[in-house]
Amino acid sequence: MATNVVHLLKLVFLLFFSCLWTRHAAEWIYVTPAQAYNSSVGDTLKPGDTLNSSSFLVSAKGTFALGFFRRIDSTSNESYVGISDMADPNMPFNLYVWFGNRGNPIVKHSGMLTLDNNGTLKIVLQGEDPIVIYTSPTINTVGTLLDTGNFVLKEVDLNGSMKRVLWQSFDYPMDTLLPGMRLGVSHKTGHTWSIISWLTTDIPDQGSFALEWDPKGLELIVKQRGVAYWKSGVLIDNQFENISPDITSMYDFHIVSNEDEEYFYFSNKNQSLMSEWLLTFMGQFKDLRGPDIGRADNCYGYYTNGGCQGWEQPVCRHGGDTFELKSGYYVTRDSLATYNSSLSISDCKALCWSDCSCVAFSSQFGNDTGCRFWTGESEFVSGKSSDFVSINVLSSKPSHRHRDGFILYLDGGE
Missing domain, CATH: 2.90.10.10 (Bulb-type lectin domain)
Known part of the structure; x- marks a missing residue:
């Protein structure tokens, strides 16, 4: 009876998890x-x-x-x-x-x-x-x-x-790193080992995010179309600077470096467990059966806490600016679309962020590819009707001043 209850609770948890984020x-x-x-x-x-x-x-x-x-x-x-x-x-x-x-x-x-x-x-x-x-x-x-x-x-x-x-x-590999899989490079053949996200949650074509190993910096890097969004920090004594010790304590990390190849791999300390490190189409880096490892999806390029990296920003974007997913519609705002089905929603986000006239975006097609952008000035009307669409709307939040005088935006995203 107790075993059946445990299996039922596991199934309820997995169903709940799959509703929050469908793998x-x-x-x-x-x-x-x-x-x-x-x-x-x-x-x-x-x-x-x-x-x-x-x-x-x-x-x-x-x-x-x-x-x-x-x-x-x-x-x-x-x-x-x-x-x-x-x-x-x-x-x-x-x-x-x-x-x-x-x-x-x-x-x-x-x-x-x-x-x-x-x-x-x-x-x-x-x-x-x-x-x-x-x-x-x-x-x-x-x-x-x-x-x-x-x-x-x-x-x-x-x-x-x-x-x-x-x-x-x-x-x-695809978008998943299993224990024993390599991240790195073979100098002998020129082959590189990296994982690349799916295009969308349902389309397994190569997406916009990649997880790589930097053999010189001894760190993991999540890139979006070649731009470093997140870094783990240097690996020292089985600990990464930007990954919680509560997470790293679950694994053993291994580095191989010689004239033929340089690579990283991990193993589970508890050999009865099978971890699967996953890179999602939005840039979330996590253990599928465990915690988040890195959140490149929360990195906007203007702050560097949690492993996020800084990169050159458009003059119109400031610390505290983010996109928020809302349900509703725009009253009179101009919009334009790109019908490139090789673009994911994270590509739409990057394109909108870099265009000062863009204030909102969504996918163009029902399979979550292509981009639709909103420009100009007018009011967004929120609503929960099934007729409304989900739109990522630009939102400006006040930056938080660090006590030493530096401006730091603290993202409260999940």
Whole structure:
């Protein structure tokens, strides 16, 4: 009875959490751990093996599944080859940690993932060219989904023993950093390891925020289209300057630095936990099952507390200016739109902030892409009718003077 109550409370919490911030939940077809397990063909692809749209690879302990995941709404029916966390059977939505065809969804036909006899990992499409994920230099290639969430292609001997790792999904992360994943650079190959946010909460195309490791400054950086919005501060004795010790005490941080590569990774001190560091489409950096780590979404460039970075400001913007999300409409204000569907709401925010004539913005399309801007002068009328839209309206707040005489705006955002 007590166990059932605990599971019920966990489910209520997860549903509440997903309403506050939906982690890739809406409009995606949910695949339960039981469905993945019942459709599993094991944890390994061998030469000639194929996964169809209804079968999965499931890691040895059932913590991750690899297969096709579908997104459906009124305008699209898209599918992706991906890896999802399946560790918690009470999670009411899938937690995608990698897509093999990010930015290139399958829209017309169902596909098949195959590791062909030449060692090429590809998505085969009916009547279309395949989507090649990796081409192996050897035919003795097998792919295994590990309980870490890493899908590894390796060269094997005739007896099945591993000779070397050829390719791994951990080298091509999406918006999620798992324990053991790298952030940094390989000087040998020129490859960089970083995570890049989704475009919107439902569109997995590359968004505007990136999390990187600075090997010279020994710090984590969140950038918006190349501009540093937030920094962790230097890592010293397993502690970052701008991250609370209550948070860093949950992890062990590791740095590798040599002539071939420089990178950072983390591990959980409690090995029974699986942390997933996530960078949202608005720039929120958090542990999905834990606290916020950094809030680049609260950084406007005019104050530097909490790890926020300063950058050159338009002459019309001042400390205390922010955008507030409101429901309502403008009476006579002029507006203009950009129909670029590769722009996210955070891009709209940055564009409006840099334009002194802009006083409000919203997404242009129903899928939260494109931008609509309001300019000029008139009154905003608030309201809660379902006919009203949500608009981010410029709001000026008084700055707070530091006792030493410096002006510092203290953002009270969540």
